[in-house]
Amino acid sequence: MSKAISGFSKLSKQQKIEWLAQGYFQDAEAAIALLKQYHNDDEALQKLHDEFIENTVTNFYLPLGIAPNFTINGKDYTIPMAIEESSVVAAASKSAKFWATRGGFRATVLSTEKIGQVHFKYFGESQKLTTFFEKLKPKLFTATGDLTKNMQKRGGGILDIELRDKTNLIEGYYQLHATFETVDSMGANFINSCLEQFSKTLREEAPVFELFTEEESHIQVIMSILSNYVPNCVVRAEVSCPVADLNEDKNISPEEFAQKFIAAVQIAEVETFRAVTHNKGIMNGIDAVVVATGNDFRAVEAGVHAYAAKDGHYSSLSHAKVEDGIFTFWLDVPLALGTVGGLTTLHPLVKFCHEMLGNPGAKELMEIVAVAGLAQNFAALRSLTTTGIQQGHMKMHLMNILNQLGANELEKQATIKHFEKNTVSHSAAAEFLTLLRTNDPARIEEDFLR
Structure with a gap:
């Protein structure tokens, strides 16, 4: 039926x-x-x-955690992270504390340019189209004047418009490739509105251009849409300290730690299978803050992964080196974020998270988000090259296992205590719970929590 x-x-x-x-x-x-x-x-x-979306039937909750002790460009932050994965918030917090005593994180916005395109088909002489575009370009700026005036008051607007010939890829395929500055807004609606006006002006002006034949004047606009690939909207986050200061783990020398850490990054730079997981760990930190601040994590993910493949193969977003005895670890990542518009003024917890961060502008938020990704990556590589990733992760995951097995509070306390010195697995936790449940509950504290 x-x-x-x-x-x-x-x-x-x-x-x-x-x-x-x-x-x-x-x-x-x-x-x-x-x-x-x-x-x-x-x-x-x-x-x-x-009213955020259509056909709602209820709300879907994610945990909102906080990672304290971040020092970024000399300023202290507690960073909100909305994520369901165990150990992410703990790892970010641990990295923050580690680097807070070693100069903290530094972050710099390298550029903030965003991109939109009008995709169209034209089957006439390319030189005629070039001449047409030269006459059209000023009219495109004029036609969007009402859309851009408020953005221009804030220091943004349309930066440039280019005609791009893509006929080597698809017959008759051209683009109007436009760049934008959207200041503190992510800018999707602004960009798309401008692009649709470009399309309208293009269709209106082509039939009256004196050099076009009637056939050439029938330019077919396929679509007008912003791009979530923003290779010129990039922020850098980095940390550095003398190699000798990498001395927190007593089981490995600072020199060996630095050597293994750099080797792990180099592997992610050349090996795609490793790079994907490496960058996923970075996105654990980035996405959690992007979601908490009401930004579009799907757009960020798509743009970041395209950026990771910009040189022809998918590679690590982060890099590490030692020069003159100084260990440096850094990350360049494209982030198109907003602090005004969208959910930032509507969702109560999003507003709460922005206030927690000191109500940053878009550039400062880019810096915070990039640092969260770098902190998460440092924590993951530190574990991988020393104790192994599972020791810490599985102990954080233990609570999920105990909840799945229906453990009560006393059983949780006893099981957590037991696995402080034992390897965590689902089966091992289940076996230990079975052992607990064969005992008189009154004796659990005496026998297992001593």
């Missing part, structure tokens, strides 16, 4: 929930109760959440 439905969007929220529960769940009442459990009791706030 088909479950297709017509006019679903016109149903009330309650009707949507009932249709979903009755059509897809064996226990419809339990499904409805679960959805209502995550419904906010504040009606105004819930209505706000419901």
